[in-house]
Amino acid sequence: MYFQSVNGQQVNHISINDRGLAYGDGIFTTAKVSQGQIELLHLHIKRLQTGCRLFKILDVDFSALQNDLIECCKGYKLAVLKVVITSGEGGRGYSRVGVSRPNIIIKISEFPNKYLEWQAAGITLANSSIKLGINPLFAGVKHLNRLEQVLIRDELDQTNYHDLLVLNLFDEIIETTCANIFWFDNDELFTPEIKDSGVAGIQRSEILRKYPATKIVKAKISDIQRAQSIFITNSIMEIVPVINYAGNELDIKQVHQFKAHIANIN
Structure with a gap:
């Protein structure tokens, strides 16, 4: 793993109360990074936006996210970018009442040479x-x-x-x-x-x-x-x-x- 962050902080862990863990309450996309550029980035952002609308995951600043992704990937010649957005942290039960803001996870990992x-x-x-x-x-x-x-x-x-x-x-x-x-x-x-x-x-x-x-x-x-x-x-x-x-x-x-x-x- 080259890089990991949660909500802009370089950490490799997330709360056990995250609804992505508890219920799969979230979406993700995986992109190829080549020569520091994210291929088809606009389509990956659109996919995340569409998923968030469907699952009613609100308060995601996609413009800021796109800028963060561009900055994170600049130094990688060939890599895999994964972006996960969960609905946030909450208590017991399916209800989202009282749930925190969405959690945004960014991971950059090695490219599978077998491909x-x-x-x-x-x-x-x-x-x-x-x-x-x-x-x-x-x-x-x-x-x-x-x-x-x-x-x-x-x-x-x-x-x-x-x-x-x-x-x-x-x-x-x-x-x-x-x-x-x-x-x-x-x-x-x-x-x-x-x-x-x-x-x-x-x-x-x-x-x-x-x-x-x-x-x-x-x-x-x-x-x-x-x-x-x-x-x-x-x-x-x-x-x-x-x-x-x-x-x-x-x-x-x-x-x-x-x-x-x-x-x-x-």
């Missing part, structure tokens, strides 16, 4: 046996209630695969353990709809902006089994091709060509 290897060589992907619940109120939001992902990651740790494809209770493709997913079928690009489950990632939104021909669909396993190529993406790993899905070899050259194409679009 650089993944970007070039691709990853292996299999199916998770754990399915995401249906919750349209929170779908798309990166909130602190991540127990489903913890269990899915535990399942992944028992395998030799790099990642797992995750469905929801409707048997619809949603995401992987920590990334959004895209695939090419007959040279058309597809990605799952994020309305009932899952996280709508920053990189996902950038790909949709740069490549508006992408089809957002409700898809089943049978749909992705027809894919010519597959890739996963999040803010840290960016675009990572899948070289093998459930034992089937895939074309990663198409993914590298697509990545080069959208890299030239502002």
